[in-house]
Amino acid sequence: MEHIDTLILLPVLQHDHDGPEDVDTESEDHAPDVIRYACNLRPFLPEKPREKPKEFAYIGDSATGRVRSTWAINEIIKRKERARKRL
Secondary structure: OHHHHHHHHHHHOOEOOOOOOOEOOOOOOHHHHHHHHHHHHOOOOOOOOOOOOOOOOEEEOOOOOOEEEOOOHHHHHHHHHHHHHHO
């Protein structure tokens, strides 16, 4: 029944004259307190931005005739291991 009471009380809450973002504490203020505590129980935490992976490409040096890749061998091994774990 508490949930129904909360739904009934929310539309008729009176704001505090001194603090317009707060509820008048002389009236019934348990419903907004319950909702406030529930929302603060698990606050939103943004995810860390992921690093954009480097594009794989072969780069040729015409002067030396060498061809190299943009990834190091360690990077290639780590990517293969991650791909195996996903399967």
